[in-house]
Amino acid sequence: MIHNLSDVQSKSIGEGTNIWQFCVVLPNAVIGHNCNVCSHCLIENNVVIGNNVTIKSGVQIWDGIIIEDNVFIGPNVTFTNDKSPRSKQYPDEFLTTVVKNNASIGANATILPGVTIGEFSMVGAGAVVIKDVKPHSTVVGNPAREIIK
Structure with missing residues (x-):
């Protein structure tokens, strides 16, 4: 379901994915199956989103x-x-940021470019991630630091 009040230009959207109102999805974006993209989101061109992803x-x-x-x-x-x-100065290539399978990122977290957020990791609300997050870890704070559960 693509809401009629969103601007979805991509044709590469998987079955069962919902894109709600006031979203913009550019033509070369790839979005998998059974995703939920909530209102007021922007997805640029050189983006790949897997299956069963929730974007609030x-x-x-x-x-x-x-x-x-x-x-x-x-x-x-x-x-x-x-x-x-x-302003008006763009790199030849943008850094790649990867959010691995089953990771969760809390509200208002900031993710700097070029980092990898590991499998099953948790980024706490409001954290500022400046370096890679290990798989199965939880990070919080500014800068984000691993905590012991």
């Missing part, structure tokens, strides 16, 4: 971001793709 409201997924299967992305999570942004 207010998330922008920029070029160079790969999201694997069964990932949860909380409301207003902020991804970045340029370590040295300047």
Whole structure:
């Protein structure tokens, strides 16, 4: 289901995926099966989203971001793709950020470019992730640090 108040230009959207109102999905984005993209999201061109992914409201997924299967992305999570942004000056290639299978990212977390968030890891709400997150770990804070459960 693609809501009639969204602008979805991609034809590469899997069966059973819902895209709600006020979303923009650019033409080269790839979105898997059974995903839920909540309202007010932007998905750029050089993006791959796996199956069974939940993207809550207010998330922008920029070029160079790969999201694997069964990932949860909380409301207003902020991804970045340029370590040295300047107006009207673009890198030849954006850094790749990967969110691995079954990872969860809490509301309002910020993910800097070029990091990998490991399988089954948890990023706490409001965390600022500046380096890779190990599989099966939980990180919180600014900068995000691993905590023991």
